[in-house]
Amino acid sequence: MIIPNKEFFQNLPPKECSKCGTVIEEMADCYYHQCDDCLKEVK
Secondary structure (H helix, E strand, C coil): CCCCHHHHHHCCCCCECCCCCCECCCCCCCCCCCCHHHHHHHC
């Protein structure tokens, strides 16, 4: 059975920061794996 695309993407878990685990608001052209706070620590 094939799941419709819309249903597949609606059921994905929220994106989380790879460092601290905070849920990240996803944007169309964002490929970061860390939240803004963790990214500021690196810079």
